Amino acid sequence: MIMFDRRLLYNFGWSLFFMTLAFVALSLMNLYSASYQTGLVYFKKQLMWVLIGIAAMIVVSFINHKHLKRYSLYIYAASVLLLIFVLVFGKEVSGSKSWINIGSFATIQPSELAKIPVILALARFYDNDYEGVPYGLTDLIKPIILVAIPLALVMMQPDLGTTLTIILISGSMILFMGVRKRSIFFILVVIMGFSYPAWHFFLKPYQKERIKTFIDPSKDPLDSGYNAIQSQIAVGSGKFVGKGFMSGSQTQLRFIPAQQTDFAFSVLAEEWGFVGSLVALLLYFMIILWILDTSSRSKDKFSVLLCFGIAAMFFWHMVVNVGMVIGLLPITGVPLLLLSYGGSSTITAMIGIGIVLGVRMRKFPVPATPFELN
C-alpha cells in the first residue's frame, strides 16, 4: 500500500508541510497563553493531539490516493456507523450527544471526523459520474443523498456548527462540479420558501436568539450578546501590535468565552494585535492557496475534487470562525482548524493536509536537480 518510491521524497510538499508546522506551533503558543490560568490542561492535551496529528499527516501522505479512492466508500460507511454509534452511546455535553469517551482521558467527536469521509465520498462519486456537463436537479439527487445521510445524523446530535460546515464544504464541491443555473435558482427558491416555517417550527429558541443577537449584539449585552461583545473587545483592544504574550487582559481575566476552542483567534488577536492576526491569517491563506494549487496540478478528477474539498474545509472554517470572532457572522460554534483546541478537529485537519501532501508528491515528475524542493 505504501510505496517508497524515490520520487516521493523529491516531490514532497515541503512548503505546505512547514507552513502547517509553523501554524501548529503558533497555535500551541496561543493555547499556552489561553490555558495558562487553568493549569495548562488544554495546552498539554493539545500538544499530544498535535503529535498524533503530525504522525497521522505523515502516514496519510504516503498512502497512494488510488487506494484512497478504492476504499473511500468504506471509509464513508465507517464514518456513518460511528455517527450512529455516538447517537446511541455518546456522552451528552450541554444538550448535545457529540462525544465518545476513549478511556477516561480523551473523547472523540465523530461529527468532526465525518468531514473527510464526506469529501472522499463526494470525490469518488463525481470521479465516476461526471461527464463534463453541469448537473440538473435529478442528477443532484445522488450526491445530495450521499451528504444528507451523515448530515442528518449530525443534526440529530445536534451539532449546529458541524452541520453548517458540512453543508458549506459539500455545497462548494457540488457547485465546483457544476450545477445548471435553473437548478440553482430553483433550489434557492425552495430554501427561501422553507426558511419561514423553519424559523417558526424547527429552530430552537436559543438558535433564534443567536441569530437575533448577531443582528444586534448590544440589545442584550449580558446574556446572548455577551460572547460576541467580549470577543470584539478582545480583538479591538489588541490594537496594532497587541498587548503581548500572556498579557491580554480579556484572555487572562477570562472575559473571552471558550477561549481555548471557538474563540482561540480572539486570544491571538488580543495579544498579538493586528500584526499578529494578519500574519496568522496570511499563513492560513497560504496553506489554502497551496492546497488549491495542488488541486490545479492534479491530473485526475478524483484528486482535483479531493484537494478542492479539503481547501473548502479550511476555507469555511476560517471564514465562519474568524467571521464570528470579529463580529461579521453569528456565533455558530465552528472551530478554527489547527488553532482551536480539540483532538478530532486537529486530527481531521492534519489528515486533510496529509492527503494533499500525498496527492502532491505523486503528481509531478522528478525534478532535474534533486535539491529543488517544492
Added chain:
Amino acid sequence: MHDFKNRLVIATIILGIAFLGLASRLWYLQVLKGDEFESFSLDNRIRVERVPAPRGRILDRYGRELVVNRPSFDIYVLPKDVDDVKTLSDRLSVVLKDKPELIEQTIAEGSKKSRFKPVLLAQDINRDQLAYIEARRTSLPGLIIEVSNLRQYPRGVLGSSFLGYIGKVNESELEANPELHNNSLVGKTGIEKAWESSLRGEDGYAQKVTDALGREVESSLFEKDLKSKKSIPGMDVVLTVDADLQQAAEDALGEESGAIVVVNVTNGEVLALASKPSYDPADFVKGIDAKTWTRLLNDKTFPLVNRATQGLYAPGSVFKMVPSAAAMEEGIINPDGKLHCPGYHKLGTHRYRCWKRGGHGWMNMREAIVHSCDVYFYQLGEKMGIDLFSKYMKEFGFGTPTGIGIEERAGVAPSREWKQERFNKPWYRGETIVSAIGQGYVSVTPLQVAMMTAVVANGGNLFKPDLVLKEVEFSGKEHKEKAELKGKVPVRAEYLAIIRDAMTGVVNDPGGTGRRARLPNIKVAGKTGTAQVISLDSQSSSKSHMDHAWFTSFAPSENPEIAVTVLVEHGGKGGSVAAPIAKQILETYFNLKKERESDDNV
C-alpha cells in the same frame, strides 16, 4: 480538466476576497476602533470600590466616647457577575439563615434596576458567617464583602435624646448631597443631624482589577497605575456635655417623664440635657425596622421627642422672675413696696385665686417670690399690661428658638399681635393676669427656662446655649465653638440681685417653697413651679391630669456657676418633686468638681 483550472481560478479569487474582507474588518476593529475597544476592556476589568469614610465620633467635654464606630461586614451581590442565581441563593441561605427564594428575589429586584450595581443582601454578619463566606468566595462569583462602619453607643441610651439617631438616606437628602449613595446612613435627628456635615467626612475610592467573574485579581500585570483616593474621616464632635452629669440627670429622672437642663451660666455651655423617656439609638444603626419604628411613633409617652428642647409646657411660677424684673425696671413697683394678698384678686366679677386660699397678707417682692404669692403677681401683671410684659418675655428669650442647633420649639411669649394673628381675637386683661404666673397662653421649653435662669444668675447675659465645644479633625486640627452672647437683658443689675436674693430665700428661708433643694455646703438659689394641666375633665385624678412640677435653680447663689432646671411631667408640686431632683444634680456637679480639682492637684 481545463474546466477545473478556470473554476480553481475563481475559487482562488473568492479566497482572496474573503481574506481581504477578514483583514479589513481586523483593521477596522484593531486600528480604527482600537482606542475605543481598549477603553471597553479597561471598563471590563476595573471596578471602582468606594472606600467609606468613618463617621466622626461624638465625645463628652472630657473626651469620653458617647458615639463611636465599629466595623460591619456587609454582603453584596453584583448581578452582572452572578452565573447561577439559584445556586448562589441556596448557598447563601445556609449561612444567612434566610429563605433562598427571598435572597433570589432580592437579587432579581436589584438586577432589574442595574446589573452593574451591587445589591445589599446582609449587613453586619457575624464572625462565623464571615469565615464561612470568605472560605467559599471563589466558588460564589458575584459575591462582594464590604466593610462599613456602624454606630456604636458605649454608654447605651445615655444622651440619646440629643445625640439623635441615624438612618438610611432618603430621596431629598440624596438630592441635596450628591456625594451620598443609596445605602448611606445619615443623621436624622439631634447632634447626628445638626453636625452631619462635620461628622460625615468624605468617601474615597479605589480601583480594583477584577476578572470576568468579578473576583479581585492581585496581579498588577493588567494595570500599572490604579487610581485611588483616600477617604477623609469625619470630624469628632466634642460636646459641652459632661457624661457623668448627664448620667446623674437621667438617673435622677428615673421612670418619670420629664427633662433636666444643666447649663454653665457664665457662657451658655450645656452640661447636661436629659429627656425621659427616650429610645435606644442602637435600634437605628442598620436602618430601623418597620416594627420598632411604628412602636416608637405610636408610643403615647413620645420617646422620640426631646422634652428639654421640644417639650412645650406652661412654666407656672418659675416664670415669676420675668414680671418681677420687668416691673422693677419699668418702675411699676418698688421692690420694698408691699401689696396685699387676700387669697384672691378680683377683676370685674372674676376672682383669680392665690394657691394659698387664706392669702399671704402684705408682701414685698422678695417675700412674694419666696412664698410664690400668686396675687402679688396678678397685680404686677395688671399694672404692667401685656405690651410691656411681652417685651420682657422676649428679652429673656421666650417665644423664640434658643439656637442650640438641634431640634427645638420656640414656645409662645403671648402678645396682642400674637393673639390677633393666632386666634383673630383681641387681648383680654384677664389673660395678662394669668400670664404673670406662667399660665394661660405662655408656653416654654425647659431649655428656655434654664437660659432665663442663667440670665438672672449671671447678671443679665442671654447666651445662645452651646452643645458643642469643638470639632476635631482626624489630623488633630481643632475648630472651637465660641460662646455667643445673644443679648443683654435691659434690667439693672441691682434688680437682678434682688431676684437672686429672693431665689436664695426660696431655698433657704424658713417657709420657702424650695427648701428641699438645700445643700449642706453650698448656697442654692431657685424657684419652684407647679403648672396646671388644662383639661376638660378636671375631676379626673389620673396621672395625666396632674400638674407639671418645675424647679429652676442656680448655685452657688453668691457666685453662680451653673443653672439647673427640672421638669417632671404630671409630677405634682414643684417644691416636693422637682426640687429634690435638682438638689441631686447640684450635689453631683459640685462633687464632680471637687474630684476634678483634687485630681488636678495630685
